[in-house]
Amino acid sequence: MKALILAGGLGTRLRPLTFSMPKPVVPLLGKPLVRHLIDPLPDEVDTVILAVSYMKEYIERYFQENDVGRNIIIVNEDVPLGTGGAMKNVAHNLDDTFFAFNGDVICSLDMESMLHHHRSHGGIGTMALWPVEDPSAFGVVATDDSGRIVDFQEKPERGEAISNNINAGAYIFEPELLDHIPDGVVSLEREVFPHILHRGLHGYNFEGYWVDAGTRESFLRAQRTLLDLKGNMISCATRHAGVEFIGPNMIEATHLSPCRIGPHVYLERGAEVHQGAQIEDSMVLTGASIGRGAIVKGSLVGPGARVAEGETVLDRILA
């Protein structure tokens, strides 16, 4: 069985970090975003197709250097084809029931159970659904009593949404879907979903957590959610005399001066934190340096970025 991951967006909402690294490989707690989708796939998924259009070489290099236990096919679009166009572009690889994902989704979906649900309900596809308070930034569905999707709206105006149940960006489709996607640049959500509902598109609700990690706020929400679940992950090689750790954190960095870290901080291997610095609810990547007495909160600090001595960085992306 195959899984398609749509990972060709430019990651504009994570700039400037995504000027130097594409969104699919931004490390969420030490693991590229897309691996959070690949690792929990059912065993019968032997091949993962990544549809990319931005910084393909970077993504290729990651999969050359890291064996993820499945065949990886990376397909590039010279010009981004949209979510539907990207799927149509790899249609020759999709000749049986397949999984498809938005590459920026982090969730507790049990993919095996969803596959079981799809097989027992039939139809052209199954879409994972998640309830949110404000659905205006998402695709919104209305379902009937049997769970079948009867209406789909992409990013409705505030107050005009037909429900609070959103498209969670995880699907299982039959290859027939590909016949309903026109050629060229196509949005699955705007140009395809509304027209296939009569072929049987079923909703699948699940429990746990769901985050679209495509913005600074939501990326950090995903990091907080996973840290709260997994607890502290502090590499035993870490020398931390005089370091005050608060709450759950993931620390790979090995040399830390006395400083205050947490809660909800990820320090990648090779990140430096100098004396008296305070870091909270942030990610600090390799080669980045947090100067003496600096304060970093709610921020993503990219590889090699420098926060000067005494500087305060709040709710920012640095790269």
Ligand code: GDD
């Ligand atoms: N290959 C390829 N080509 N991938 C693309 C393209 C493209 O042209 N455009 C977007 N993608 C990828 C993005 O990289 C991302 O992983 C995924 O498709 C969804 O695109 P986003 O830009 O993140 O969409 P969104 O978050 O505004 O909305 C989508 O996700 C929501 C859930 O997070 C929609 O599917 C909504 O309906 C959904 O609710």
Ligand code: MG
């Ligand atoms: Mg998104």
